[in-house]
Amino acid sequence: GQSLEQPSEVTAVEGAIVQINCTYQTSGFYGLSWYQQHDGGAPTFLSYNALDGLEETGRFSSFLSRSDSYGYLLLQELQMKDSASYFCAVRNSGYALNFGKGTSLLVTP
Amino acid sequence: NAGVTQTPKFRVLKTGQSMTLLCAQDMNHEYMYWYRQDPGMGLRLIHYSVGEGTTAKGEVPDGYNVSRLKKQNFLLGLESAAPSQTSVYFCASGGLAGHEQYFGPGTRLTVT
Numbered sequence: 001g002q003s004l005e006q007p008s009e010v011t012a013v014e015g016a017i018v019q020i021n022c023t024y025q026t027s028g029f030y031g032l033s034w035y036q037q038h039d040g041g042a043p044t045f046l047s048y049n050a051l052d053g054l055e056e057t058g059r060f061s062s063f064l065s066r067s068d069s070y071g072y073l074l075l076q077e078l079q080m081k082d083s084a085s086y087f088c089a090v091r092n093s094g095y096a097l098n099f100g101k102g103t104s105l106l107v108t109p
Numbered sequence: 110n111a112g113v114t115q116t117p118k119f120r121v122l123k124t125g126q127s128m129t130l131l132c133a134q135d136m137n138h139e140y141m142y143w144y145r146q147d148p149g150m151g152l153r154l155i156h157y158s159v160g161e162g163t164t165a166k167g168e169v170p171d172g173y174n175v176s177r178l179k180k181q182n183f184l185l186g187l188e189s190a191a192p193s194q195t196s197v198y199f200c201a202s203g204g205l206a207g208h209e210q211y212f213g214p215g216t217r218l219t220v221t
Contacts, residue, residue: 030207031208042199042212042214043199043210043212044212045211089208093207095140095159095165096142096157096167097154099144099153100151101150101151102151
């Protein structure tokens with residue numbers, strides 16, 4: 001089978017740095033994606049790691065370790081608008097993504 | 110470009126009724142997907158399509174049917190709605206890489 005584990009909730013202060021971890025078990029692995037979803041909105045793509053290492057996109061970075069079946073999303077200089085749910089998703093075939101249950105991030109003043 | 114659009118946005122059905130959800134994309138994507146999202150469950154794949162005329166089952170296909178007669182459209186049908194199908198339904202499309210998907214605004218369906 002396949003499973004993804006990520007914390008259900010994280011709280012952080014505006015301006016701080018927060019890391020959202022994701023561990024996965026899957027029969028096939030092409031890469032790890034991250035999506036953001038605000039309340040009532042649609043998921044939007046943030047980043048993708050196919051190889052080990054860090055990918056940086058502005059204030060957001062994503063890391064992957066294939067040997068540890070582990071990745072994380074790092075959000076820097078947190079802003080109130082970053083309060084949202086964040087999903088990791090494994091691409092385990094050429095076509096589809098398997099999503100985790102999501103991490104609800106609350107940014108406080 | 111409108112991206113991915115879904116109709117309707119909201120719908121209330123009675124148990125046993127049928128309906129079709131329509132998804133359209135204008136990005137010329139090969140792949141299209143239907144997900145359902147329930148509280149605390151994340152996004153679960155119902156069916157997907159890798160090209161016009163093709164469909165395949167995802168994680169939770171029971172009670173749903175799909176069709177992809179045109180590349181830009183992907184239809185999700187509920188033949189006999191059940192309360193367990195109360196959910197928010199998202200359509201998505203993506204290119205051949207598969208990891209970056211573009212989602213529609215969602216359809217909130219309630220079955221009573």
